[in-house]
Amino acid sequence: MKIAAAYIRVSTDGQLEYSPDSQLKVVRDYAQKNGMLLPESFIFQEEEGISGKQAEKRPAFMRMIGMAKQKPKPFDCILLWKFSRFARSRRDSIVYKTMLRKQLGIDVISVTEQLGDDELSLLLEAVIEAMDEYYSINLAEEVKRGMLEKVSRGEPVTPPAYGYRIQEKRYIPNSETAPVVRWMFEQRAQGISCKEIAQQLNEMGIPTARGLRWEARAVEYLLQNPVYIGKIRWNPHRSSGRTRNTATIHAHRGKP
Structure with a gap:
């Protein structure tokens, strides 16, 4: 057999x-x-x-x-x-x-x-x-074209950034996390380092979107996200972990 x-x-x-x-x-x-x-x-x-x-x-x-x-x-x-x-x-x-x-x-x-x-x-x-x-x-290729079309209209193609939620294809401020984003920008504007901001967030018991502890690099990535100035960052091409041809499109959103 x-x-x-x-x-x-x-x-x-x-x-x-x-x-x-x-x-x-x-x-x-x-x-x-x-x-x-x-x-x-x-x-x-x-x-x-x-x-x-x-x-x-x-x-x-x-x-x-x-x-x-x-x-x-x-x-x-x-x-x-x-x-x-x-x-x-x-x-x-x-x-x-x-x-x-x-x-x-x-x-x-x-x-x-x-x-x-x-x-x-x-x-x-x-x-x-x-x-x-x-x-x-x-x-x-079909998926890529569909995503590019959504991005060109300012529609989200990924989970919402920290501080937002998605409603009817628009970014809407999240009442719970939007104030945290504002606080982070204010702290950084005062010269507080990303590492110190992360430490303070952890001390206050505020988790990341995934429920994890904050790290300096996570704070830095958030503060550099163009979504907070009304744009979407989308990477249609990736090679060996490096991003190429980054598209930044105006997004439909409210201020966090």
């Missing part, structure tokens, strides 16, 4: 896809009908929302690959709901499928896109991979 593993992933890109439980049910049914054993310990499931673009950023995927390299091999195949669950990048698909199939003798099977071992099936799988990557790239 063949031993199978299962890889389950659900993204948050708005596509119509099965829930993790539904994907697993389809995979289990396939394993049962084909006489395969699917142990619970060989079910690898990502947390919801994990992107399929980069394998290195998928903990469950990398754990599965690490286990697949063990000798003797722990399972004979990896079952997927669709090939798109395995990867959204042709590079990752080629690298990991080649390693699994040719080096480790572990097949990768889509239970809803069943293909054979003939040349036509290889071509169809390559087409599926290309379409999956195109979908991912196109979706990212």
Whole structure:
């Protein structure tokens, strides 16, 4: 009897896809009908929302690959709901499928896109991979265009800055935190350092928006946020952690 593993992933890109439980049910049914054993310990499931673009950023995927390299091999195949669950990048698909199939003798099977071992099936799988990557790239561009359109109208595209809340696509002062923002600006205008402001906030028991203690860098970042002078800062491009092409657009808001 063949031993199978299962890889389950659900993204948050708005596509119509099965829930993790539904994907697993389809995979289990396939394993049962084909006489395969699917142990619970060989079910690898990502947390919801994990992107399929980069394998290195998928903990469950990398754990599965690490286990697949063990000798003797722990399972004979990896079952997927669709090939798109395995990867959204042709590079990752080629690298990991080649390693699994040719080096480790572990097949990768889509239970809803069943293909054979003939040349036509290889071509169809390559087409599926290309379409999956195109979908991912196109979706990212569509999302970016939609966000840029919102920003150009001064509408928020991120959670509101400290001191504000969002109502009807507008920044509205938050009655609880807006006075804190004013106080911070007043303190800084008097020459009080960001470190001292953070210390005072912590002593007064005032947390950050995330409920954490204030640090000097958090105070400095807040005071440099252009939203407090009526503009939105949005970064449509990021590279290696560095921001490029920062867009600053006038926002619809009230004074904090």
